[in-house]
Amino acid sequence: MAKVVNPDNAVPANAFESVVLGGLAKHTETRAPHDVVLHRGQPRPNKEFIVNGPIRTPAPRRPSELPQPGKLNIHLTLGRKIGHGRVARVYEATVDYAKSSPELQQMILPPLVVKVSRRYDARHLAKEAYYYDEMECLQGSVIPRYYGFFQSTIPVDWNFGPWRRDSIARGSRRSVDSDTESEFDDDDYSPRPNVPEEEYSSDEEPPPPPPVTPTKVSILIMERLGGLMPLGKPLPEDIINDITSLYSNLSQLAVDHVDIRYYNILRAPPSDSLLPSLPAPFTQRTYEWRIVDFNNSYKTNRRLFAFDGYYEGYLERLLINLPHNDIWEPWEF
Template sequence: MHPLDNPNAVPSNAFESVTLSSLAKHVETHAPHDVVLHRGQPRPNKEFIVKGPIRTPTPRRPSELPEPGKLNIHLILGRKIGHGRVARVYEATVDYAKSSPELQQLVLPPLVVKVSRRYDARHLAKEAYYYDEMECLQGSVIPRYYGFFQSTIPVDWNFGPWRRDSIVRGSRRSVDSDTESEFDDDDYSPRPNVPEEEYSSDEEPPPPPPVTPTKVSILIMERLGGLMPLGKPLPEDIIDDITSLYSNLSHLAVDHVDIRYYNILRAPPSDSPLPSLPAPFTQRTYEWRIVDFKNSYKTNRSMVVFDGYYEGYVERLLTNLPYNDIWEPWDF
């Protein structure tokens, strides 16, 4: 634990299991079911070894965490606040009365839960690996992180977050609305992979549900703030902060890969129950955080090459924001 952190802060490995309250319903009776997930095993992407100015891929810094805890946290998911190709992100409220009693004496920030889409559980295992790998950057450069958990959804349950996902493995994705509420629908039935309103009575019925249980993965993280401003010049302190943020990843030889506008979020406010911490390599306290590491990997690039690589991508991204131009890394 960082010496400047709250001594009662929950360690990131404190939870052995997570209960998501009434997040599934039986397909016939519609009876609600809690979904219980257990600590999973993260899996890295393959290291990328380059020729030229090289170094040995930096080993993980020694962990400062205690032994893995045995606590259970009971969460109630609320509004969806983000979505991507493999997962959705929801606000989460802790039900302390149903969680391990020890949790009431500890300090947690506001939380979010990232839930894998149907058939995409494996992708969060990769992202979890890099949150663990970058433990020393949690709360300063990346969000505070509270674990990776997995379960399987029985075939006779409808799982709320998947209600707009295709039930056909490998088919095209559903389209999420930025304003829809995921859990205000009485019917959690799985939908075909086009919006419900596009169906008429003379169309073929959707395919039958899966015949085997389907894995689900989640990540628990602290809730962050909004995005960088668009359509006006960025203050120099923001430009300097974002550039410096990425230099910390260079020290750990982690290539973020997804250097995107949507993956840089404002740090929690100063009145958050847990403070922003100074980054270990720059000793700076930042107002921004980097998220989304499912495509990341470790590499043997030299620090000079790494810093130049990040500076080029970050400069291209930030230069275009005043013109309402959201540049993507694949445009480089």
């Protein structure tokens, strides 16, 4: 039976109390599959950056328009990996409505992604979650719609799928990501137990030694966005204006994005989707682009005109190089 929805009944950003990631872990010895259950976590900000000279007080958080936090449960199955960075990976996610709270059957959710922290990097998503909450008024217009920050711990005798390429050694940055990596299947993410090293084929790694203590994992749930800006051809003026105007909304909230990168500006969902783009509160414009990745962000007391100039300087260097197939990075400033 098709899911019946009320067009005015969109899921609030704080509706979920818990999340189940179906079958995403396996016992290291028995290979028995396990769901990973996560609960609402507590975001933590980065330290504010205070500049000297003529200043303004960092803008306070605008009053929330959300209802009281909900108690719904959502059951998700992760699919193809669609992005990765230093502290997390991003996966397509499918809702299993039969295993989720029944109220969801009558509510609207956009296509979703789940951002999963790498091994030992759970704290970074706590920071990113803070800025999604801080910028609640920009969700669906300047930044993605956001459905919460959730945490759990992975027992020492479980193999957790998204961590299969991460080093077991705390503090190590050794990990390998493939842009062709796809859905999780048995042998894709759960190393075979009790197999001598010499029995592995030359292109296969032996299973890592188990950690000695449970390890925390964090996730963010967000709406799925589209592709990147075009490369190798002149950017239309409307894209340049859109991107510059997008960032002026962050200036209004005194949020320094920090990671002003080509890969962190993605196309908005189609205009004919069940949850179309909203007008931004500070410009009243509806944008075709969204800004993502806020784990390095912070609030600052930089004055508004200085904030806009700061963003425009970085964006000019980024956008002017794209027609030449040159992806400029902020650390090259």
